Amino acid sequence: MPPRPIVHLELHTGDLRAARTLYAELCGWRPEHVETRHGSYLALEMGRALGGGIVECATRRPVWLPYVEVADVAAATERARVLGAAVRLEPREGPAGWRSVVATGAGGELAFWQPKR
Numbered sequence: 001m002p003p004r005p006i007v008h009l010e011l012h013t014g015d016l017r018a019a020r021t022l023y024a025e026l027c028g029w030r031p032e033h034v035e036t037r038h039g040s041y042l043a044l045e046m047g048r049a050l051g052g053g054i055v056e057c058a059t060r061r062p063v064w065l066p067y068v069e070v071a072d073v074a075a076a077t078e079r080a081r082v083l084g085a086a087v088r089l090e091p092r093e094g095p096a097g098w099r100s101v102v103a104t105g106a107g108g109e110l111a112f113w114q115p116k117r
Contacts, residue, residue: 008067016056073098073114
């Protein structure tokens, strides 16, 4: 299997405002507020080909969620399940593509991303 690239990095935090300020000042990542039909999102311009964002949610501690691009999000999710991962978010469609989230005790959480072509 060829290596799959990380194409998006998303921070889940309980304090969006503080995280936005920190990364803008520390790394120069420019935030952009985006409205979607599913709610709002804070996108981050991280440079080069990697996109990012911040989601405010009820989390015990801030955690980064890498998005790995795959050809078929349903197949990748099922493969993870067969390998012992718990599926946190079944494949679902969004405005720009499909995603799912899986988790393992040893490997943490990982999102699969299939962009619309």
